[in-house]
Amino acid sequence: MADQREQNEIDDPVISIGILAQKVGLSVSAVRKYESAGLLVAHRTPSGRRLFSHEDISRVSNIHRMIQDLGLNVEGIRRMQALLPCWDLRPCSDEIRDTCPAYNDNTRPCWMVKGLHCAPQGNECRQCVVYRFGSLCTQDIKSLLYDQNGAQDTGVAMQELLQRRRHSKEKES
DNA sequence: ATTCTTACA
DNA sequence: TGTAAGAA
Numbered sequence: 350m351a352d353q354r355e356q357n358e359i360d361d362p363v364i365s366i367g368i369l370a371q372k373v374g375l376s377v378s379a380v381r382k383y384e385s386a387g388l389l390v391a392h393r394t395p396s397g398r399r400l401f402s403h404e405d406i407s408r409v410s411n412i413h414r415m416i417q418d419l420g421l422n423v424e425g426i427r428r429m430q431a432l433l434p435c436w437d438l439r440p441c442s443d444e445i446r447d448t449c450p451a452y453n454d455n456t457r458p459c460w461m462v463k464g465l466h467c468a469p470q471g472n473e474c475r476q477c478v479v480y481r482f483g484s485l486c487t488q489d490i491k492s493l494l495y496d497q498n499g500a501q502d503t504g505v506a507m508q509e510l511l512q513r514r515r516h517s518k519e520k521e522s
Numbered sequence: 523a524t525t526c527t528t529a530c531a
Numbered sequence: 532t533g534t535a536a537g538a539a
Contacts, residue, residue, distance in 0.1 A: 367524070377525080378533065396539075398525060 360476065362392035362400035369401045373409045380409065386423045387461040388412055388430070390475045404481065430458040435479040439467055 370377045383389045384399070389409065391399035401409075415421045421429075432455065436446045445466050446452050451459035459465060460474035467477070474480050 365524075376533070381526095382532085396526090 358402075360402045360404050360481070362402050362405075362475075364401040364403070364405070366391075366399045366401065369406060369409060372406055373413055375409065375413060383409065383412060383423070387427050387457060388423060390460050390480060392475055402475075427458065428456055431455055433458065433479055433482060435459045435467075438479050438482055439477065441466060 364372075366377055366380055370380050373380075380389070381399075384391050389405070389412075391401060394400060412426060415426055416423070436449075436452055441449070449465065451457075451462040451465055454462060458480075460468070460477070460480050463471050465471075468474055
């Protein structure tokens with residue numbers, strides 16, 4: 350039917366770690382390592398199995414590329430992602446921001462920090478704009494963050510994120 | 523059969 | 532980075 354949920358959204362977790370590893374060309378243990386290093390947030394089934402989305406395929410591919418082609422390492426990538434302006438992509442009050450352990454940590458991305466106002470359960474980071482934005486900031490964070498044209502070839506999802514950000518900027522002025 | 527964690531080379 | 536054990 351027309352109203353029936355089309356199989357999968359880009360971000361819902363339907364892929365096992367084995368399939369993901371196969372698609373990206375990595376070993377399963379390497380994927381687990383990315384996750385434990387904080388580069389990935391895996392969805393867990395009730396039984397504890399990891400599930401990934403189609404968006405995660407590009408995320409992991411990009412990580413792989415940064416390591417293989419650009420010479421970055423896992424540490425460097427995490428620190429790069431730790432600098433994403435979460436307070437801007439997902440606005441919070443000055444009060445909360447200034448006392449936020451994620452805002453005051455420049456070595457770990459916010460999704461690695463527990464007990465945040467924006468993630469009380471800690472399980473919703475996969476859906477968060479900050480986490481998803483970071484997944485595509487491979488070649489050039491600056492253009493994605495600050496240049497509207499930077500979103501042109503990075504897909505619909507990122508364009509939406511940038512638009513949302515633009516609108517919140519307009520409200521300020 | 524596949525994946526989990528932990529440990530080890 | 533990869534492999535192995537033992538459980539689920």
